[in-house]
Amino acid sequence: NISQSAPVIRQLDDAAINRIAAGEVVERPASAVKELVENALDAGARRITVDYADGGKTLIRVTDDGCGIAPDDLPLALSRHATSKIDGSDLLNIHSFGFRGEALPSLGAVGRLSIASRVAGGEAGEITVSGGQMGKVRPAALNGGTIVTLRDLFHATPARLKFMRTDRAEAQAISDVLKRLAMAEPYVGFTLRDISGGGEGRVTFRADAESGDMFDALHGRLARILGSDFADNALRIDATREGLHMTGYAALPTYSRGSAVAQYLFVNGRPVRDRMMIGALRAAYMDVLSRDRHPAAALFIDCDPVLVDVNVHPAKSEVRFRDPGLARGLIVSGLRHALAEAGHRASSTVGH
Ligand code: ADP
Ligand code: MG
Numbered sequence: 001n002i003s004q005s006a007p008v009i010r011q012l013d014d015a016a017i018n019r020i021a022a023g024e025v026v027e028r029p030a031s032a033v034k035e036l037v038e039n040a041l042d043a044g045a046r047r048i049t050v051d052y053a054d055g056g057k058t059l060i061r062v063t064d065d066g067c068g069i070a071p072d073d074l075p076l077a078l079s080r081h082a083t084s085k086i087d088g089s090d091l092l093n094i095h096s097f098g099f100r101g102e103a104l105p106s107l108g109a110v111g112r113l114s115i116a117s118r119v120a121g122g123e124a125g126e127i128t129v130s131g132g133q134m135g136k137v138r139p140a141a142l143n144g145g146t147i148v149t150l151r152d153l154f155h156a157t158p159a160r161l162k163f164m165r166t167d168r169a170e171a172q173a174i175s176d177v178l179k180r181l182a183m184a185e186p187y188v189g190f191t192l193r194d195i196s197g198g199g200e201g202r203v204t205f206r207a208d209a210e211s212g213d214m215f216d217a218l219h220g221r222l223a224r225i226l227g228s229d230f231a232d233n234a235l236r237i238d239a240t241r242e243g244l245h246m247t248g249y250a251a252l253p254t255y256s257r258g259s260a261v262a263q264y265l266f267v268n269g270r271p272v273r274d275r276m277m278i279g280a281l282r283a284a285y286m287d288v289l290s291r292d293r294h295p296a297a298a299l300f301i302d303c304d305p306v307l308v309d310v311n312v313h314p315a316k317s318e319v320r321f322r323d324p325g326l327a328r329g330l331i332v333s334g335l336r337h338a339l340a341e342a343g344h345r346a347s348s349t350v351g352h
Helices: 014-025 029-042 071-077 103-110 158-163 167-184 214-226 228-232 275-284 324-349
Strands: 047-053 059-064 112-118 124-130 145-151 189-194 202-207 234-241 244-251 263-267 270-272 297-302
Touching (some): 014 103, 029 047, 029 059, 029 145, 029 167, 047 167, 071 112, 103 112, 167 189, 167 202, 167 214, 167 263, 167 270, 202 214, 214 228, 214 297, 228 234, 234 297, 234 324, 244 324, 263 275, 275 324, 297 324
Parallel strands (some): 047 189, 263 297
Antiparallel strands (some): 047 059, 059 145, 112 124, 189 202, 234 244, 263 270
């Protein structure tokens, strides 16, 4: 109706902007765990402990022994688009998990967030933000590293609360997220504890830091997470094509599964779920696996960050290769090569 006056255009305030962003970054407790553990890894932590209660709905606490945050920087860490990881000049050249500076402000908008931290040789400080309202930095007691505590996720967003699943399902999702990250970082020790109802809690997953060369460490970590059955039946993968490297372990066809649960893909150390890559994995096993079986594998593609765009989605689980055909070719040929070699060995050693 032309005679009606135009609607007023308003600038949203920070609290509203953070809540909207949180909708993209934080879907459920497991996504908060992912962001917090990635921050700990970016901080160079060697040991990371994740405690949670009630499937992470009432409490998530991530403790790390990383570089810490100076008290004066705590308010900045909670500010939107503030990050220590990039300077914004080169979005194609990203080496850290984080870079958007969105996770902490988003979590502070949808839960009660507190960060206690200490840089080596400095004072320990603590800051709390709740409902997007930031408190003052207070002194804290802490030996080093960082403890981030997130309470009552979505308490101010009843619509979101309703979509959360049972404690058990949310705890399972937390465990899955942590295990994926633990696969990518075998030299880091991880502990996951359910502390529902208080007390010491119950360790639900633990992986001590692995040692040895990259393949040894990864093999040990995969045995820990996927079981020795996988590790004993896995082929070492090591292939290169025009600047793309693929390493990891892929199971013999005889170890295949009826569902695709044991397919773990990483690009530059980042867990991803990528259709193209899953399709390539499937294609590589096509001749040796019936259609209802799924190959099990943990594969790591590494390349110069300029060859792959990780800036596709806020939750960052999708990637875009500059040359998808090249990536697909590497996966298919690298796996087929390893399978063929294993096939030769098997047929020459098995005498019957
Ligand atoms: P991003 O990870 O994209 O930089 P975040 O909102 O997740 O954004 O974190 C903001 C900043 O807070 C980080 O860039 C980092 O400087 C600091 N930070 C967050 N978590 C930690 C941690 N566990 N240890 C040290 N510094 C941290
Ligand atoms: Mg981050």
